[in-house]
Amino acid sequence: MKFWLIRLLSVVVAVFGCIGVQLAANSQSDYIQRLLILAGLYVTLSVSLNLINGITGQFSIGHAAFYQVGAYLAGFLSVHFFHTSNLPPLVWLVVTMLAAAAGAAIAGFVVGLPSLRLRGDYLAIVTLGFGEIIRIQVQNTPALGGSYGLNVEPKVKSIALVWLLAVLCIAICRNLLKTASGLPFLAVREDEVASSAMGVNVTRAKVTAFVLGSAFAGAAGALLASYEGFITPATFGMDVSFIILTMVVLGGTGSITGSIFSAIFLTLLPEYLRSLKSPSGGPLTLTGGTVVGWMVAVIVTVAILRFVYEDGGRPKSKRLVMAVGAIVVGVVVQFVASLAFNKIGALHDKQIVIGQLRMVIFAITLIVLMLLRPQGVFAHHEFSWDWVGRIFGKTKEATA
């Protein structure tokens, strides 16, 4: 009884939380709303890819293909059947989401069943190939608009639905890991021969993960189609697959928490850099010397940090002090190097708008994070209240 009460309560909290987000966002600009929607979609995409890549250990790099299958299926259905259905747009969106999820799941099954007998890089190549096949096929199908794209009616912007899907995806992955039913997936990631000897049906585990992951990507595609109102094959290129993969790896392969945070972080980072303002009000502009100074400082800091953390022999507290030291050194180096480089006339006169460097900074951030923490920010860890407790417990000890 208590169990069902808590369950009901958590569902209600999730639903009203998402509706709350929507209500709060309604007064914001279109730009903020767009960021919220993209962040939610990327959370769904990265958490669902994490189920395939991280939890089951199958290296798929064609996730955008399933996103595309969902988007086009939903778009096609809307174009042809929305007018005769007499459904309100929001209800219709839910219907197309379900259809898109089913369609992408079938695509996942069809691709997965034969190709999941492959491992590692071979599977990666097959999924990459599948992604391209779908994109090029759509590009050459007049009924789907070809490379001109497809206009999708009705256009619905529902931040609540986007985040509900994300929450549902997170909840399902978390539930899987909380029960014994998730263990066969993890076992397959760790050792296929041993899992098979323990009675785990390896192919079934892989295909199940693939189908589930694809279904969520498909549903996300339906949401994208109805939000944008217009989809083209170019929206689902290889770069989208790689961005999703980057989110999974950066967050820590296998960690749901990591996927969520890095999806939000990587969606917002370029936009944040784009919006940087200088104190006088215009876009933030630095001289060439200062930019070079920052680059030197980052290199120096990363080198010191790597040196500090590579040697596992030092006690934790000492490493922490040294890490703080490395950052202080970095700031000093930045200051000195900027002064020095700005003495060079050409560098001093060159004005650089930081917003234009956003993808460079994005790439550097990835490189730095991978150098310092190759296992991903969260590694295999998940968020839990115990964990929060332990962090606070530790800080209490430290202050006492």
Added chain:
Amino acid sequence: MSLLSLEGATIRFGGLVAVNSVSFDLNKGDLFGLIGPNGAGKTTCFNLITGVYKPTSGTILFQGKSIGGTPSNKIAAHGIARTFQNIRLFKALSVLENVVVGGYLRHNTGLFSALAYLPSSINETKRLKAEAMELLRVVNLSHVADVRSADLSYGMQRRLEIARAMATQPELLLLDEPAAGMNPLEKEELLTMVKKIRDDHGMTVLLIEHDMRFVMNLCERIVVLDHGEEIAQGPPSAIRNDPKVIAAYLGEAV
């Protein structure tokens, strides 16, 4: 009827005959040893029994049913579990989780109830964890249940592999060099443990081992392989004095 019987089991890899027409019978409750010099085909024999390889010819009967070439996971469901010579634990998983994977074969809930986190799935998980904990007590690992299995010592990892195999509740347990890398004290403990597994849990045990003292003390019957061929079979006392076995291990007098 014997529990497991190999009749002329043979496997070729190209021109190499790794296991050549090997036949032996295991009865329920046997402690059976499989020995031979390096490269004799012992592990290949295990791989044939557990479905990793399909025999080129010959039959393998388990409880009267032919299992040659059946997929590994189905063979595990039929009641044969094994450990591996080169330890194959699920490294990133905890000790307890490793054993639960073995027990998962007997879970009764579907995927949907797990995804929806229904009480049936939660209870099933609790049950499997409790059972796994019992098995960890049998192999003296209950105090490290939450440790990552890769962080265990070598001897502990070997014992964990045995617990994981036992979790599938097999009729027949195949142990591939369970004492390898253990010190004499650990070997002594393992000896009593394997006997207990047979006596208390009613499992039949077939094991590969290089430590002759260990095998001779533990096993009631032994098969000796050399270059894929069966060269002797019988109780330890007979094997110890068999001239062919001595020749295979020590070389012939010139």
